[in-house]
Structures are given as structure tokens and as C-alpha cells.
Amino acid sequence: MSEVVAYTRQGSIGVISVNYPPVNALSHAVRTGLVAALKQGQNDVEVDTLLLVCEGRTFIAGADIREFGKLPKDPSLPDVINAYEKSDKPIVAAIHGTALGGGLELALGCDYRVALKSAKLGFPEVKLGLIPGAGGTQRLPRLVGAYKALEMITSGDFISAEDALAQGIIDFIGDDDAIHITGLAYAQKLSKENSPVRRVRDINHKIEIDKESDVFDQFRAKLEKKSRGLFSPFKCVDAIEAAFTLSFTDGLKRERELFKECMESFQRDGLIHSFFAEREASKVKGLSKNTPIREIKRVGIIGAGTMGGGIAMNFANIGIPTTIVDVQQEALKHGIEVIRRNYDSSAKKGGLTVEQVEERMRLINTSLSYEALYDVDLVIEAVFENMAIKKEIFSKLDEVCKPGTILATNTSTLNIDEIASATQRPEDVVGMHFFSPANVMKLVENVRGTKTSDEVKATVMAVARKINKVGVMVGNCYGFVGNRMLHQRGTEAIALVNEGATPQQVDKVLTDFGFPMGQFAMSDLAGIDVGYRIRKERRNAGEMVPIGWLDKLAEQGRFGQKTQAGVYKYNAGSRVPFVDSEVEQLIEAFRKEQGIIPREITDQEILERCVYVMVNEGAKILEEGIADRSLDIDVVWIYGYGFPAYLGGPMFWAEQIGLNNILESVRGYSKTVGGKQWKPAQLLENLVAEGGKFKEL
Numbered sequence: 001m002s003e004v005v006a007y008t009r010q011g012s013i014g015v016i017s018v019n020y021p022p023v024n025a026l027s028h029a030v031r032t033g034l035v036a037a038l039k040q041g042q043n044d045v046e047v048d049t050l051l052l053v054c055e056g057r058t059f060i061a062g063a064d065i066r067e068f069g070k071l072p073k074d075p076s077l078p079d080v081i082n083a084y085e086k087s088d089k090p091i092v093a094a095i096h097g098t099a100l101g102g103g104l105e106l107a108l109g110c111d112y113r114v115a116l117k118s119a120k121l122g123f124p125e126v127k128l129g130l131i132p133g134a135g136g137t138q139r140l141p142r143l144v145g146a147y148k149a150l151e152m153i154t155s156g157d158f159i160s161a162e163d164a165l166a167q168g169i170i171d172f173i174g175d176d177d178a179i180h181i182t183g184l185a186y187a188q189k190l191s192k193e194n195s196p197v198r199r200v201r202d203i204n205h206k207i208e209i210d211k212e213s214d215v216f217d218q219f220r221a222k223l224e225k226k227s228r229g230l231f232s233p234f235k236c237v238d239a240i241e242a243a244f245t246l247s248f249t250d251g252l253k254r255e256r257e258l259f260k261e262c263m264e265s266f267q268r269d270g271l272i273h274s275f276f277a278e279r280e281a282s283k284v285k286g287l288s289k290n291t292p293i294r295e296i297k298r299v300g301i302i303g304a305g306t307m308g309g310g311i312a313m314n315f316a317n318i319g320i321p322t323t324i325v326d327v328q329q330e331a332l333k334h335g336i337e338v339i340r341r342n343y344d345s346s347a348k349k350g351g352l353t354v355e356q357v358e359e360r361m362r363l364i365n366t367s368l369s370y371e372a373l374y375d376v377d378l379v380i381e382a383v384f385e386n387m388a389i390k391k392e393i394f395s396k397l398d399e400v401c402k403p404g405t406i407l408a409t410n411t412s413t414l415n416i417d418e419i420a421s422a423t424q425r426p427e428d429v430v431g432m433h434f435f436s437p438a439n440v441m442k443l444v445e446n447v448r449g450t451k452t453s454d455e456v457k458a459t460v461m462a463v464a465r466k467i468n469k470v471g472v473m474v475g476n477c478y479g480f481v482g483n484r485m486l487h488q489r490g491t492e493a494i495a496l497v498n499e500g501a502t503p504q505q506v507d508k509v510l511t512d513f514g515f516p517m518g519q520f521a522m523s524d525l526a527g528i529d530v531g532y533r534i535r536k537e538r539r540n541a542g543e544m545v546p547i548g549w550l551d552k553l554a555e556q557g558r559f560g561q562k563t564q565a566g567v568y569k570y571n572a573g574s575r576v577p578f579v580d581s582e583v584e585q586l587i588e589a590f591r592k593e594q595g596i597i598p599r600e601i602t603d604q605e606i607l608e609r610c611v612y613v614m615v616n617e618g619a620k621i622l623e624e625g626i627a628d629r630s631l632d633i634d635v636v637w638i639y640g641y642g643f644p645a646y647l648g649g650p651m652f653w654a655e656q657i658g659l660n661n662i663l664e665s666v667r668g669y670s671k672t673v674g675g676k677q678w679k680p681a682q683l684l685e686n687l688v689a690e691g692g693k694f695k696e697l
């Protein structure tokens with residue numbers, strides 16, 4: 001008998017149990033064991049019904065990631081599942097924990113399915129650039145119909161056992177905590193009733209109902225918006241559609257072909273990198289796994305503006321009481337109104353119940369006094385981007401907060417060490433840089449100061465996880481990782497317009513590349529005044545920061561979406577940008593004033609100058625140790641700025657383009673455009689000279 005799959009007998013039931021920790025992944029050993037155990041069950045004359053169940057914390061949670069990239073060995077998963085489906089004794093799959101990907105496909109190859117209430121089911125393949133390739137796209141729609149199958153398979157999201165029961169994916173939910181008891185009881189019932197096999201492949205009534213429907217085209221249109229640029233969600237639709245237009249056997253063949261197309265797509269490499277990079281980023285280099293983590297039971301937020309309100313929602317969402325402090329009653333009132341509007345809108349879309357909205361609103365309190373924060377465990381400051389104000393606030397927090405409170409700042413650019421110097425406890429000071437809208441965007445760029453303690457670093461990483469965000473630990477410098485690179489892209493984008501491009505041309509190149517929005521649409525969203533104020537601060541501090549056409553827009557009160565006019569203009573209540581001839585005139589006047597004769601600029605130049613400049617800066621960030629690994633930079637860009645995950649993040653993408661090609665262009669722009677952003681990073685030079693890679697550092 002295989003070590004990882006056992007066969008035992010319990011009366012008339014043959015029990016096949018998988019024991020391959022941690023998640024019973026479908027390794028070669030498990031696949032072989034499954035086939036052997038099935039054969040035993042088939043040959044066992046004492047049993048008339050089989051039960052498939054898993055040991056440990058979960059049912060089979062998918063493919064074995066340790067076998068990724070290796071040559072597949074027989075038996076293949078489709079062979080295993082087809083063998084289970086062919087069994088002449090009915091098989092019950094008993095699900096606890098998570099039945100994911102291949103695990104769920106195997107369960108669908110069984111005749112009956114039961115689950116514990118806490119179980120979750122899903123097809124996450126799409127997130128790795130694939131489609132379910134072992135019959136999932138053909139069997140699931142036979143149980144749930146076209147729409148639900150499309151939704152589940154193209155989103156990759158999990159569903160609850162209750163939902164699965166309602167949809168007909170499972171037949172029964174067990175109350176007992178022990179999956180063996182639930183599974184065995186159900187199998188015994190079937191055995192007693194002489195229940196026959198019930199193969200999913202033969203269930204056809206939902207196929208008949210949806211056969212003529214136009215749901216597939218509708219879904220494709222929906223995906224054009226939601227999954228723009230992605231390859232595999234559309235292949236999922238094609239495969240599911242095949243379940244409605246072809247026989248079961250031909251449908252399986254079609255699924256296989258589409259699966260292979262996905263395997264060969266370049267997007268798969270990018271998505272796999274993104275997936276593992278996210279997991280790796282949670283492990284901070286040099287931080288021991290045993291570092292104690294402080295318990296966060298209450299949170300304080302300073303500033304009820306754009307960021308403060310969104311940040312507060314993250315904590316209320318997981319049941320943590322949060323107090324927002326602001327200096328203006330009006331700001332608090334407005335902040336709370338915005339929070340309520342956001343929650344109400346989620347409730348309207350069905351994401352939250354009215355009770356949940358009220359519960360969350362009850363968890364958010366406001367105050368005009370810092371004293372209200374005397375017993376919080378974590379404070380996140382989110383007031384104007386101004387060093388003097390921030391230092392004053394941190395010195396007050398130092399007075400009022402209990403010992404051990406983590407004092408975090410949401411600053412986008414300012415020096416964490418200088419902010420920490422306003423306190424007597426710099427070891428408790430750290431950056432927690434959220435992205436706008438803070439209740440939505442997944443990234444938290446955690447910034448370590450020179451004196452930040454390991455305990456504080458470990459805690460802020462844990463906090464990010466707890467509020468369902470992706471935390472990345474980075475070092476302290478102007479703009480940290482994300483904004484420092486964005487700043488270089490912004491400088492180039494502005495310069496390209498100076499030289500002759502239009503803002504909409506620059507934006508289009510970036511959205512065609514795969515970014516969710518262009519540089520200037522993004523400035524309008526974030527508020528042109530934010531950057532304007534930062535540049536003004538730098539000028540006040542004596543830095544040479546020339547006044548550009550964007551500053552001139554800000555001086556006219558064109559702050560972006562909030563004033564319905566920025567680089568683009570907007571209709572009231574709408575986020576749809578329109579080109580504004582006034583801006584074109586302003587840019588033209590600016591060029592004249594500067595003596596610039598505009599030239600034709602190619603899309604390729606725009607792409608290189610906007611994205612290569614980021615890669616060059618990323619290499620400097622690595623060289624300086626601001627980011628520990630290139631994957632940290634990739635994760636920041638994927639989750640903070642919507643860099644397409646299928647391209648793997650800027651540093652991964654650069655390696656696909658070829659670091660030598662990037663360096664050659666950087667050297668070229670260093671001559672033609674100039675500026676320190678085009679000075680080639682030493683690291684880039686070294687890697688190209690040695691034939692090395694970022695990820696090998």
C-alpha cells in the first residue's frame with residue numbers, strides 16, 4: 001500500500017484516505033496511491049460503496065506546487081479522475097477544509113459529495129493563468145449550470161459549503177466536526193439504500209436548459225472590463241461553453257487543448273511569479289519566525305481625510321474598535337459620512353447585510369482629542385504630508401499613548417527616522433503606507449526606520465495579513481519603493497508632454513501596456529494638489545524643483561477629479577475623463593514660454609521612458625537595500641499600482657525583456673534625455689556584465 005493513501009474497510013464501506021501533509025496536494029505519490037486504493041476497493045467483495053476522505057486539516061487542496069515546472073509523470077490527474085468516475089461502486093467524497101483545483105475536480109469525479117459546514121470549494125487555476133484541466137470545466141456546469149460555473153471558474157474565488165449545497169455541488173452538510181464520521185454515515189446510508197452510481201458526466205438537464213443561452217457572450221463582455229488583458233479567464237469561458245456544445249468526451253478533449261494553450265502562454269510565468277512573490281514577501285529577510293507579535297485590540301487613526309477613513313474601515317471590517325482623531329469637527333463628520341456611504345454601497349451590492357454595516361459603524365468612534373488614544377495598541381497617522389505637523393503629532397502621541405503602542409505613519413514620502421525622532425520611543429515608530437482607496441487597495445508598504453524594533457516590524461506585517469492586505473517590508477528613503485519609482489515615471493511622463501506628446505497619448509500607452517490607468521488619470525484621481533504640495537515643500541526646503549505645466553494646472557485650482565478638472569475634465573459625479581482643450585492650450589503656452597519646439601513622439605519611446613526608468617530606479621532601490629529582494633518591488637507594484645500580475649511586476653518583466661536591452665536603452669536616454677534618473681544603476685551594469693539576474697541576488 002502507498003504510504004500516502006490508505007485503503008481500509010468499515011463494514012460494507014471501503015475507505016480511501018489520503019494523508020500527505022500539509023494540504024494533501026496531488027503529488028505523483030498521491031495520484032499513484034489513489035489509483036491503487038481504488039483498485040483495492042473495486043476488488044473488495046465485502047464492500048459495495050467507497051468513501052474518499054483526507055487526514056489532517058484539509059481535503060485535497062490542489063496540485064503539488066513542488067512539482068511545478070517538472071515533467072508530469074503518470075498517472076495524470078485526468079486519468080485518476082476518469083478511473084474514479086468509472087467505478088462501478090458509488091464513491092462519496094467527504095470534504096473538510098478546502099477542496100481546491102484538482103482536489104475539487106476529483107470530488108466531481110466521485111458520485112456523491114458531502115462536506116463540513118466550514119469547508120470551502122473553488123477553482124483557483126485562473127489565478128495562475130490556467131483553466132481547470134482535469135474535467136472541472138465539463139463537470140461543474142452539469143451540476144450548477146452555465147452562469148455559476150462561469151462565475152466560479154473565471155474568478156477563482158472560493159465558495160462556502162452552504163453555497164455549494166444550494167448550487168447542487170454537494171449533497172449534504174455534516175454537523176459533526178469529524179469529517180470521517182460525516183462521510184462514513186453518508187456512505188452507510190447509500191449502502192443501506194443500495195444507491196447506484198451517479199456519474200456527473202451523465203447529468204445533463206442543466207446543459208439542456210442553458211444550451212441556447214447567450215450567457216457566454218455576455219460573460220465575455222463582462223470579462224473585457226474585469227479581466228482586461230488576461231488570457232486564461234477567456235479560455236475558461238471557451239472551455240465551459242464546450243460543455244454545452246460538445247459531447248462530454250469531446251468537451252474533455254477541448255478542455256485539454258485549452259489547458260495546453262494556457263500552459264504555453266507567457267502570462268503563466270508572470271502569474272506564477274506573482275503568486276509566489278506574494279507569499280515570499282510576507283517573510284521578511286532577517287526577521288526570525290519566532291519574533292513576538294504584539295496583540296492589536298484597539299486602533300487609533302489620526303486624520304479623517306481620504307486615507308484615514310479608508311484605513312479605519314479595514315479594522316472595523318475585522319471587528320477591531322477604531323477611534324479617529326481629527327482637529328476639525330467638520331472633517332470628522334465628513335469622514336464618517338464617507339465611511340457610511342462606502343459601507344452602504346457595499347450593502348446595496350449585496351456584499352454586506354444592514355446589520356453588518358451598523359456593527360462596523362458602531363466600531364468606529366471619533367474624537368477631537370489625542371487623549372482618546374491613551375489605550376490603543378496601534379496608531380496610524382494620516383494627516384497632511386507635512387513634516388512639521390507630523391512631528392508635532394508624534395510628540396503628542398508619545399505623551400498620551402501607553403508604553404508598547406505602535407506609532408505608525410501613513411506618509412507617502414517623508415523620512416520615518418525624522419518622524420521617530422520626535423518621540424522618546426523610536427523603536428515603536430514605523431511606516432504603514434496604505435494606498436488609495438485604502439479600504440480597497442491590497443498593498444501596505446511597511447517602512448522600517450533605523451531604530452524600528454523587530455517586534456514592531458513583525459507586528460505590522462501580521463496586521464497587514466489580518467486585515468486581508470499584502471504587506472511588504474521596505475527601507476526608509478524618499479517615496480520608499482513604490483512612490484520613488486512612480487516619481488521617476490511621473491517625471492518622464494511630464495517631460496514627454498513637454499517635448500510634444502499629449503497626456504492622453506502617454507496614458508494610452510500605459511493602459512495598453514496593462515496598467516489600470518495612465519499616469520495623468522492617476523494624478524487626477526489622487527489629486528494634483530498632493531504632488532503640488534510635496535513639490536512646494538521641497539522647493540521651500542531649498543531643492544531645485546522646476547515649475548512645470550502640472551503645477552500651473554494646480555495653481556488654477558485644477559486639482560483633478562475632486563474639482564472636476566485636472567489634466568482631464570469630468571462631469572459631476574463621474575470618473576470618466578474627457579480631453580480638455582484648455583489644458584492643451586495651457587501646455588502649448590508652457591512649451592512656448594520654455595522655448596520648446598514640440599516633436600512627434602512614438603509610443604515605443606513613451607513605453608521605454610515610463611517603464612524602463614522604473615526598472616532602473618528599482619535596481620538602485622535594490623542596490624541600496626531599500627528593498628531586500630526584487631520580488632518585494634514586484635509585489636509593491638502589482639498590489640499598490642496595478643502593474644499587471646501577468647507580467648510579474650517591473651523587475652520580473654525587465655528580465656523577460658532582457659536586462660541588456662534595458663541597460664542599452666537606459667544608456668541611450670542618459671545621453672539624449674539626461675537627468676539622474678537615467679544614470680544607469682550600478683547593479684544593472686554589474687548584472688549585465690556578469691549575465692546575472694535580479695532574482696538570483
Ligand SMILES: NC(=O)c1ccc[n+]([C@@H]2O[C@H](COP(=O)([O-])OP(=O)(O)OC[C@H]3O[C@@H](n4cnc5c(N)ncnc54)[C@H](O)[C@@H]3O)[C@@H](O)[C@H]2O)c1
Nearest residue numbers: 303304305306307326327331382383384385411412434436
Ligand atoms: N491621498 C492619497 O492617495 C494617499 C495615498 C497614500 C498615502 N497618503 C498619505 O496619507 C496622508 C493623508 O493624506 P490624505 O490624502 O488622507 O489627506 P487629507 O487631506 O484627505 O486628510 C488629512 C486630514 O488630516 C486632518 N488633520 C490635519 N492636521 C491634523 C492634526 N494635527 N491632527 C489631526 N488631524 C489633522 C485634516 O483635518 C484632514 O481631515 C498623507 O501623509 C499622504 O501623503 C495619501
